[in-house]
Each structure stands twice: as structure tokens, then as C-alpha cells.
Amino acid sequence: MTAAAHPLAGVRAAIIDLDGTMLDTVPDFHVAINRMREELGLEAITAEQIKNMVGKGSENLIRSVLSLDHDDAAVEQHFAAAMDAYQRHYLAINGHHSTLYPDVAAGLTELKDAGIRLACVTNKPLAFALPLLKLKELDGYFEVIYGGDSFEKKKPDPLPLMKACEYFGLPPHQVVAIGDSSNDAQAARAAGCPVLTVPYGYNHGESIHETDSDGIVETLLHAAQLINAHNQQNQSQANQSQPDQPAAT
Numbered sequence: 709m710t711a712a713a714h715p716l717a718g719v720r721a722a723i724i725d726l727d728g729t730m731l732d733t734v735p736d737f738h739v740a741i742n743r744m745r746e747e748l749g750l751e752a753i754t755a756e757q758i759k760n761m762v763g764k765g766s767e768n769l770i771r772s773v774l775s776l777d778h779d780d781a782a783v784e785q786h787f788a789a790a791m792d793a794y795q796r797h798y799l800a801i802n803g804h805h806s807t808l809y810p811d812v813a814a815g816l817t818e819l820k821d822a823g824i825r826l827a828c829v830t831n832k833p834l835a836f837a838l839p840l841l842k843l844k845e846l847d848g849y850f851e852v853i854y855g856g857d858s859f860e861k862k863k864p865d866p867l868p869l870m871k872a873c874e875y876f877g878l879p880p881h882q883v884v885a886i887g888d889s890s891n892d893a894q895a896a897r898a899a900g901c902p903v904l905t906v907p908y909g910y911n912h913g914e915s916i917h918e919t920d921s922d923g924i925v926e927t928l929l930h931a932a933q934l935i936n937a938h939n940q941q942n943q944s945q946a947n948q949s950q951p952d953q954p955a956a957t
């Protein structure tokens with residue numbers, strides 16, 4: 709009896725999350741949110757508070773920030789002005805305070821060198837994500853970049869991941885998603901993609917150990933090494949089993 713194939717066996721492409729996976733963007737969010745709050749006459753909040761609100765896109769972030777001071781009706785009343793101020797301030801400082809996590813470029817390079825195709829799928833609006841990836845010299849790694857406003861649904865909905873698989877022309881089980889939060893893991897599970905998680909990002913204040921994934925990897929370089937090791941194993945098993953194949957009739 710042969711053992712079931714490992715979820716990473718035969719992976720040909722990877723979908724990489726942005727905030728909390730490649731870049732620590734909370735310092736950018738912190739500056740932009742507090743400038744927005746100042747404009748609205750609200751007190752500054754801490755980076756730690758913001759960290760737990762990041763992950764489900766800009767609209768959710770702004771509603772969460774406003775609900776620290778307002779009830780639901782007042783949140784909706786202030787939403788448009790807050791969003792306008794936030795977008796203006798974020799674009800003015802986008803990338804100035806955010807930093808790359810360790811071994812991000814090394815991990816992406818190792819994946820590419822092994823022939824793994826790359827997409828970036830983020831819940832960040834495309835107008836923020838594209839200049840940020842460019843500024844941090846990460847844009848060149850990706851064949852395609854989808855933002856939180858690229859489709860009618862964002863992660864944890866599987867739609868953006870399914871669109872990336874479609875773009876690659878690959879079945880979801882050959883496309884691994886790598887992210888820092890339950891949004892990435894739930895989207896991947898629903899799309900039928902294997903998923904790896906990193907423990908250093910933002911997971912709404914929850915431990916990444918609570919999130920269902922096919923493995924926790926310390927860095928993107930570790931993710932690349934794990935994916936490549938399973939691919940090589942898969943390859944050598946395929947080669948070994950070749951002579952036993954019954955001849956075609």
C-alpha cells in the first residue's frame with residue numbers, strides 16, 4: 709500500500725500574501741491611521757491595537773478603528789470621510805516605515821530558481837500594493853499581483869486564490885498559498901490549495917497554531933526549502949516507480 713501523497717508533493721506555483729508575510733507594514737498603518745484620526749479629532753492609538761485589526765482589507769480596518777470611539781450608526785456616518793483621509797495619508801507614506809521580514813527575497817529567489825511560479829494575492833488595495841512591492845523591489849518576482857479590490861470578494865473567500873490558479877492554468881492542489889493569517893488559510897482550504905503559514909505576522913491576536921494549515925514555516929526561505937524538498941522526493945519516487953509501471957497495451 710502506498711502512503712497518501714504529501715500536500716506539497718507536486719506543487720508548481722505559490723501564492724504569497726503581502727502584509728505580515730513579506731512586509732511588516734503595521735508601522736505604515738500606524739502612521740496613516742493616526743493622521744486620519746487626528747484629522748477626525750480622535751486620539752492616537754497604538755501599533756499593537758492596529759496589528760489585531762489588519763488582515764481583512766481597508767474597509768474592515770477603517771470600520772474597526774472607528775468603532776473604538778463610535779457605535780455602528782456613527783461608524784457608517786464617519787466612514788466616507790475617514791476612508792478618504794486614510795487613503796490620502798497612507799499613499800503619502802506607503803512603504804516609508806515598513807520593513808522586509810528576514811529571508812523574504814532569499815525565499816522568493818529559491819522558489820523561482822526551482823521553477824515555482826509566483827503570484828502575490830493580498831487584501832491590500834492594488835493602489836497601495838503595487839507601489840509598495842515596487843519600492844521594496846519585490847514586484848519582479850511575481851507573474852501576477854491581485855489586490856483586495858481586484859475581485860468582488862477578498863480572502864478568506866477562495867475567489868482571489870482560484871483566480872490565481874486559473875491564471876497559472878494549474879489545479880489548486882498544485883498551487884500552495886503562503887500567508888500569516890486565518891484569512892489566507894481559510895481561503896486556501898476553500899480553494900483546495902495546500903497552505904503554509906508564517907508565525908510572525910498578524911492573525912487577529914490569535915496564535916498561528918490555532919489556524920489550520922499544512923505546516924508553519926519560520927521564514928519564506930524555510931517555506932521554499934520545504935516545498936523543494938517535497939518536490940524532489942516526489943520526483944525521485946516517480947522515477948523509482950517508473951520500471952514497475954505495467955507496459956501500455
Ligand SMILES: O=C(O)COP(=O)(O)O
Pocket residue numbers: 725726727728762763764765766769829830831832833863
Ligand atoms: O491589508 C490587509 O488587510 C491585509 O493584507 P494581506 O492580505 O496582504 O495580509
Ligand SMILES: [Mg+2]
Pocket residue numbers: 725726727728729763887888889909910
Ligand atoms: Mg497577511
